[in-house]
Amino acid sequence: MSQPLYRRTVLKCIVAVAASTAFGCRDEEVEDGQVYFPQSVASGEPRPNSVVLWTRAVNSSRPEADVELSLQVARDENFEQRVLVLDGLRATSEHDHTLKVKVTNLEPRTRYYYRFVFEKHGKQLSSRTGRTRTAPAPDAEAPVRFVVANCQDFRGRYYNTWQRLLQLDEDLDFVLFVGDYVYEADSSLVPSEDPARNVSFTDPGSALRRDLGGGRTELVAQSVSNYRDLYRTYRSDPFLQQVHERYPFIIVWDDHEFSDDCWDAHATYTQGRTDEFQPERRRNAELAFFEYQPLDTTDAPPGAIEADREPRYPDTRIWRDFVFGLHLRLFVTDYRTHRPDHLIPEDAYPATVAMDAAVLASLGLSSAFAAETFAYVNIDEFPSQQAVLQGAYVQLAVAAGMDAVVAAARAAAVVQGNLALAYVNPVLAAAAQPGAEPLPPADKPRGLAFVHMGKSELFSRVGSRYVVIKDTFDVYAAWRYATTGREAEDALGEAQEAALLDSAGQSQTWKVVASSVSPTSMIWDLRDKADVEPPSVRNRYYYSVDQWDGFPDKRRDLLTALRDLSGGRALFVAGDIHASFASVEQGVPALTAPAISSTAVQEEAGNEVTAAGFPPGTAVYRYVVTEMEATFREANPGIVFVDTEGHGFTVVEVGPEQLHASYHRISSIHVRENYADRPEALAGLFSRSDFRVRSGSIDVA
Missing domain, CATH: 3.60.21.70 (Alkaline phosphatase D (PhoD))
Structure with missing residues (x-):
């Protein structure tokens, strides 16, 4: 719901529209008040008759209080030809003192100037002047840049x-702007000698601590406060502020506005070691995004747009x-909110056969996968080797940071059924213990496992989201696409x-x-590169399957x-x-x-x-x-x-x-x-x- 327009607001609107003629329109003398608008101003969502205007206002003498503002819109940067004056607007502490206002009844393909004004001790203190432009009319013969x-x-x-x-x-x-307006992490890993280029959280206790291995950690945003800190910091840059002041933006998010390589409300930091379904964190990220970006997701009526009324996850x-x-x-x-998980899960057991011999035969692909490297066994029929593999799984999972009890349960769940010898035999050979004899591939069925797509570790983005073997991945993707009614790639x-x-x-x-x-x-494409060693690396690879x-x-x-x-x-x-x-x-x-x-x-x-x-x-x-x-x-x-x-x-x-x-x-x-x-x-x-x-x-x- 938009903020109500006060009676004085309506009257001033009428006066302003009437005055936007050759006679012009002047109000009280306006003074420089940039200090009260630390992130300056911005505009967005340019349509033929409307635009969204944004600012953040803070009264340093009462930093927690709401700030009452006026908005002035004019055809000239001296504000003599005003088309709109709105009083009684509020940059509320509830929304980190941000305010965005949808202005309508504008002319197509027209440049407008705008500013927000804060009254203090009888003085009219203004933000910097922003410049925006509406879209051309739908029937206009106009090039667009x-x-x-x-x-x-x-x-x-x-x-x-x-x-x-x-x-x-x-x-x-x-x-x-097509995404990654902010990155969700602080500067723990990349501290700068210039304090103005560091990112920190005012409430670090509400952030997530991300373990990157080797004793390296960083804090990543989790609370609304954390995400607001990111936008405040990024928008402190003077050049970014000036670009926003000069041009309207059309903005969409990618992953880092929430979490790296995310899908739906799932993060991917632990590569499948833990459940990272984080709907509340996602909603927090979206709220800050809606507060700080001049966009309109609901075709709001004219007036102030309440960020918490915009639908969130x-x-x-x-x-x-x-x-x-x-x-x-x-x-x-x-691309992020509605998409499914990556086709190869980060926690996929490399040996797991995704497409067995019967599936390959039904697709006419048996001859394409006839090589011994695609051999697999039902490991349940080899209890000694199965026990060794489960032990190796637990050891690797604990080394990766998983709790031993959880690792044992996971090992029992995944080290079973059809497993590819391309992964099983090297693990058995490395164990070098009784009952760990490798299994011969001759006369075994052939199938496609995750290891054949490049997945060689238990919990890893390599072979899952990055550096995936293209030809085998394409076969698996096409089969999943067909058998899930296309939902696997929706x-x-x-x-x-x-x-x-x-x-x-x-x-x-x-x-x-x-x-x-x-x-x-x-x-x-490394298939024909004779100098690439070892030969097993000579494949075609997708660099990133987090994208299209x-x-x-x-x-x-x-x-x-x-x-x-x-x-x-x-x-x-x-x-x-x-x-x-x-x-x-x-x-x-x-x-x-x-x-x-x-x-x-x-x-x-x-x-x-x-x-x-x-x-x-x-x-x-x-x-x-x-x-x-x-x-x-x-x-x-x-x-x-x-x-x-x-x-x-x-x-x-x-x-x-x-x-x-x-x-x-x-x-x-x-x-x-x-x-x-x-x-x-x-x-x-x-x-x-x-x-x-x-x-x-x-x-x-």
Whole structure:
């Protein structure tokens, strides 16, 4: 429910509208009151006749008290041509002194200026002035320009990319932010010498302590207070504030606004060692997001939008549809809230046979899996070996941090039935004890187990969410997709997918689908690399199946439907992976914007490959890290452009027949360097790559 409009508010609205003519409108003298608005102002949700305006106001002399505010909206930055004045608004302590207001009855494709005013000791104290713009009317012949941005880790990093966007002073209709606006952790692991770039919690006792092994821990947000701390801190950055002051934002979350690699209300920190279903934590994260972001999830009436009235988990709905003139229809998707678990569970026992001989035979795949490496046994028929395997499971699980009693129960539950000898025999051989003799694979049935998809440890994201063997994973994914009525890959949920496809078929405008994760297939193909050792590593791998590579069948069907329904005028824009991509997937162009500041994918992959036993100097490291871009392009011929090392943003201009995309990038070596006082030096470090997007194609412009 919106806050009531007081009688004085209504009267001033009438006066303001009447005065928004050549005669102008003036009120009491307004003074600089920025100190009372520590996160400045922001706008969002630009539609032809409305926009959402936001601020946070704190009275330092009464920090716990609600703050009464006025909102002024004008056609000019001197506020002489006011179109709206609202009094009696409240930034309440209940919502961390945030306030967002939906303003309606505006003109299409019009620039407006706005400010919030706080009265203290008879003085009118103003926030900084914000600038926003409404969307063009649905029948307007107008090109549309926007920026795609994502992934802005604050900890020890600087927002040089936002600074560059401000330098360019692009004429934009909006900024599309596709996720990871905040990261849920404090600075325990990455302390900065600059205290202004550290993240801490005012109530650390209400946070979760995440054990990363090797004595390393960090605090991650759990309470509403924790999540609010994140937004307050991130929005303290002056360049981020200025971008919000200059452009309206359209925002969706990815995972880190709640928890890394999350699905539904499940975290993944313990890799399956514990139950991480955390609905209350999810609701806390969503409340802070709704408080701090200028968005409208319920098509609220004009006036103040109460954040706690916006539906939260399990009733969350932040996917929504925007129309910008005749040339752009933007559908913002929510990939995290409704999606199922990753197809390979983090706690999957590597030896467990997921598809047995009968299943493979029914699919006509017996000959494809005839090699001895796919042999399996019913381990219940070999009690001595089963006991050894269960003992090994307990030992490994306890070493990973699981309680011994819980580990024993888990071992009894999973070390049974059909198990792959590709995992069983190495464990038995390593045990080197009576009853641990390896089992011969000859004449044994063949099946597909999790170990054949790259899962080699009990509790691990490798072989589950990352570095998954593509060819075996694809077989398993297709079978699960078919046998679960497609629910195994239902990333968007039935209602959202239906709305997306309905939107795609509405008209022949460009249909731009905003996705927090990339549809571009990221594959390492090591099959023909003779210098890769050991030979067992010579496979094709998906780098990440937390993104759309993890739902390959749903991606294929969704992209095909979008292509056909839109008459070929469909485009995906995405983020998440901390790299730049321009590719064509299933006939649909896809643009993946680089990260604002988060660790580049090349560096992240280098750390993981080294930890897996392939340090610099090895052939594996060379192909998947040093030559990552060439390896990705070789394995996916649809990739037109890739940069796995830079930070930046992408500017997109939509016209009637084609789109233009400009990637603005800076090397990741500069992310920890502050260029606030060196704008000319910063400008010289950026490069730009331009592309033309037409129906089903991307070309260098």
